[in-house]
Amino acid sequence: MSHEFLLPDLGEGLTEAEIVAWLVAPGDTIAIDQAVVEVESAKSIVELPSPYGGVVASLFGEPGQVIHAGQVLLTVTDAGSEVAPAATDVPVAAATAAAPTTAVPTEGSGAVLVGYGTTESTRPERKVAAGRFGGAGAGAPVQQADAPVRPASVPVNHPAEPAASGSRISLDPARRSPVVSPIVRRLARDNGFDASTLVGSGLNDLVLRSDVEGHIRALTSSAPVAAPPTAPPTALPTALPTATTATPPASTAPAARQPADVSADIRIPMTGLRKVVSQRLMTSRREIPEATIWLDVDATALFAARDQLLRTTGEQFGVTALIARFVVAGLRLYPVLNSSVDTASQEILQHGAVNLGIAAQTSRGLMVPVIHGAHTMSTRQLRDALAALVAQSPDGTFAPSVLTGGTFTLNNFGSLGVDGSAAIINHPEVAILGIGRMIERPWVVDHELAVRTVVELSMVFDHRVCDGGTAAGFLTYVARCIENPVTLLADL
Template sequence: MAQVLEFKLPDLGEGLTEAEIVRWLVNVGDVVAIDQPVVEVETAKAMVEVPCPYGGVVTARFGEEGTELPVGAPLLTVAVGSGTAPEPDGDGGGSGNVLVGYGTSEAPARRRRVRATAAGGPAGQPAPAVPAPAPAPVAAPAATAAPGTGPVPVISPLVRRLARDNDLDLRQLAGSGPDGLILRADVEGALRARTAPAPAAQEPSARVSAGSPVRDGVRIPLKGVRGAVADKLSRSRREIPDATCWVDADATELMRARAAMNAAGASRISLIALLARICAAALARHPELNSYVDTEAREVVRLDEVHLGFAAQTERGLVVPVVRDAHARDAESLTAEFARLTEAARTGTLTPAELTGGTFTLNNYGVFGVDGSTPIINHPEAAMLGVGRIVPKPWVHEGELAVRQVVQLSLTFDHRVCDGGTAGGFLRYVADCVEQPAVLLRTL
């Protein structure tokens, strides 16, 4: 006889406490194999597919697409056992993998059997291994419904808790989700409206600006990756007293060196890989910039390894993948790793581990066609090197005016970890390596 096991949203690691359902990969009634991905969720770090540790028939799903669920909330139930799908070796409980590399290493401790209803057996007996029909959609109640009556179209326990903590009656809301489902954004909007001051009375003519009536703008929730980036940038601005210095450099010789490398080798070397190699060499000479500030202990913590982050713009917002141990990699290894992480960023398959733990960031904003920038430091790091576009410009070379490939380099740094002399020394060394790549031979 089959038993019905409940699979909950697993711990996704890195301190993540919730995730939004982006897309269901299975339907009620589908047969799933052990460790088959069943749902795609978006966390504050990345988009990930969640595999189910059980094999069998999906009997129920919890949460519509667009719903946010806290870690530990039920995702789906699966009927496992005779007549469903092959069971794993051992006690038949599942693979125990849940989401490899995301903070879980064993199967959920709690399992529950589906209680028989009026159409099933007596209470307390296991229900037959028959797929349960999908629950009928709940219509959104009218805004005038009396408090305390009628069903509430809300699935996420996070939404219920948010409303309960703020004494908000969910029955007074009309949900914006599918079939009137009340989402977290609906509750937050109601709370903002409740605390917002009442607008002053206006004459009709006061609502006309430049000949057009005032209209409400489009509201875009700051959640998922965009919300996490917004929080991190805001924290950086609040906590880090940053400063920026910059210098123009003649990159002609660096471009020639790269062309020679690519002509001589089977694999091509990317420009960002060469810049990363230069960064690692500069950080070895100026370790103050490969650090972070422990505000509680009032200490600057210098780090030995260079885990180099790089800014990548994607359709889902700005992400900063991290190249581990950049100081120990050669140009070919750096090129391959940058390419792999960039592709993962574009497809939304970066893992939380690949988005955290950076010690220094390289920001190549030249790809956007701009020369300079004063970026916000990637908290809690201490510095960021910015690289503008490389363009032909008039330049005095060996005492004569010539057209050279010129780039603007900038360093934004935490003034708590070093003074302008150290920052200037770092940036000058980087510029020297760009202008004379042979300088790097000292560190190879």
């Protein structure tokens, strides 16, 4: 008997996803709730568990393809059936689309995605894989489950195998070693091979990160040293801070992934997160009549307060966390800036809770994780919540719930080395505050020239919600708190 596994409803109105990598191949025997495919939605990268157990008969779609809810992902036959593995290059459009409710799982499935599965989950929570910046077209055949995703114009050239024989890290295309960590699979894909073809050093040949890194070093040492003089070095996008590099340097620029002609154009599909970001930015520009104000602020006293906190409490408080605390206090004084606009009813919806969004540059692109209930937090709690978001930002592995519900956004673009920016409001919010870099500048203090640490604050607001007086009042309040942190005591 054959079962069709359909792409389920991923929740929150998401109706499509991009295939990142297949975790199984035709002919593999799988169990109920075993992860079979890694897909990227607009919110995050997730592994989908199969509601059926048996033998994988065929796969539909290749890495880089976009599929829609209700379309067939793979077919599974009963373990005793004699079924030859089907071709895996069947276009998604050719798959039979059906309502998600027709995919009824076999008894015992613990899958809890919308549209199939039982209410009792027997599958432990899995950490999602690290995200990617932008999308990519179809690349290597699906039989290689973890083959790297490449733009359509990039030729598929596999790096030469290491000359060493008998090594535990030698590749065997027929081998299917267990690989649990999505990060390990991702690291291998970025370097042009499938992690499951290695012999792992873990229990039952489990492939560990050290195994993949060891093979990468072997690839690097066996690669030719000399390079054509005309080939330019591969550079990371200038918008990404170096802290977002989550893999060893060898994985950032494998030669096999570069086009043969450096002058050739490359088409990068706008899918997944990049597509959602584009739509939201266009909506913001189209609907919001925004205005921008800015102010240079003497932040010398803020750094002194940070140092004093360290001396008295023994704890580190970053300046961004302190400014976030000032922003929350300012929104309690100017609550209309903590709003959204209901265009259908022509009303301003003023939110009671302050859910502070923090703009973050990640390996998947610009994301805005949210600190929910920031108005209820102490400075220490706000600092810890911010630190937790910063720890996740390099990979962009935020839970979908963390990326929704924001009411105001704080953007520290000074970390990118710029002084100011006319930021785009994160729709449907009505304002965003930007922090530029903090540098020493000449400053007049008590009619005398002095060297002070100065930062530029830029405020973009929706002119439908308030006039310049309200926005300026909020901006100057935050500026006063930066110049003299004791000011905050008056509003506590």
